[in-house]
Amino acid sequence: MTGVAILGAGAFGTALSITLGALGPVTLWARDHDQAARLRTDRRNDRHLPGAELPETVTITAEIADIDADTVLLAVPTQLLDAFLSAHGAAIDGRRLVLCCKGVHLASGLRPSALVARFCPSSPLAVLTGPSFAADIARGLPTALTLATTDDGADLQARLSTPTLRLYLSNDVIGAELGGALKNVVALAAGITIGAGLADSARAAVVTRGFAEMTRFAVAAGARAETLAGLSGLGDLILTCTSEKSRNFTAGLALGRGMGLPDGITIEGVATARAVSVGAQAAGVEMPLTDMVAAVVDGRITVDDAAAALMARPLKKET
Known part of the structure; x- marks a missing residue:
């Protein structure tokens, strides 16, 4: 099992699929079949990211079973993360999970990494965050982010960095x-x-x-x-x-x-x-x-x- 998948086809998930898709194959998971079908047909996500086109290297699916990647980026909104993990956490447990959502879960008061640890206890965790607008990333404009990991993240840093997306490594996930x-x-x-x-x-x-x-x-x-x-x-x-x-x-x-x-x-x-x-x-x-x-x-x-x-x-x- 190799490769990168992005779960969540909102603005940030779509932007990441575009920039990472320039380097090689990426799987983008959409929350329902209608959204996935539109993205496959149009190769655009004008609702969330007008004008940006998905490269042919991006495969779109609405089935978690289609996610055959060892590195999974979670771009699901924080307030929906609990429900998402309850439904799909077991299917992605054991993969390297990279949190791309921001916030504190209101119902539990937990950070996203704490929620993920509940449902995916076997997964190494990382957090990708920092000053970025999805539209800038999709356009290939220079952006620098923090990649905080719970393990040695040098290989992940290299895998997710692109000519226009520069990642700085940290071990301070909190x-x-x-x-x-x-x-x-x-x-x-x-x-x-x-x-x-x-x-x-x-x-x-x-x-x-x-x-x-x-x-x-x-x-x-x-x-x-x-x-x-x-x-x-x-x-x-x-x-x-x-x-x-x-x-x-x-x-x-x-x-x-x-x-x-x-x-x-x-x-x-x-x-x-x-x-x-x-x-x-x-x-x-x-x-x-x-x-x-x-x-x-x-x-x-x-x-x-x-x-x-x-x-x-x-x-x-x-x-």
Whole structure:
């Protein structure tokens, strides 16, 4: 059994299949037969990634039984991962699994790697994360990501790197996962700030204090602070807090403008804010910005009241 398969034909899964397909055969799994049939016929995924074409090296299937690869990239949204693994975990257990989803599972409060370990205990795990938009990867634009592994990942790093996709190796899976998850919460906060007309100075404060919260929470969970200062933390934070190509930032813009959350789009930062706010309180980790984002998305507080509450917090040293 050799080769690479990607499970999940959303924007990121499709983009990875395009860039990795330039190197050799790749199998792309779609969640249902209709989607797989459309992708096979059109060689495009205009719903998730308009304009990008799938190379002929990409084989598309809706059957897990067709996945004959020793390396499997999981590009299933975090909030759907539990159900996916419950249905298909046994079929992929023992393969090398690379998590490409970001967030914290709301129902369980677990990171994706912890969910995978429940259903696929024999699989070596890795996390692929960092500052990237699927459209940029699909177009072959230069992108650098973190590949965090639970074993010696040099061979995996070589296998998944391409001329336009540069991977930096790490052994801090917790830090890589939490960096990718928590930055979505801060991106929501940054979008809310701009959408509410609070301007760039306030956004800079939100991003900086948000990064402090990210680091504090991740270190308490067993991560290394330097991981958060890398691509999977700070790098991803910069990207998602400054671009309207970020779904979390644009969702925050809508909230700040009083428009509510957009329908039909996965906004991982929403569920992550809720899960992390609860988890941080249980662990005794102070995360005022995350708490306010959770309260705003749940409608428990207005944007104006959230901003006022944050500004009224007791004066303290910068940490």
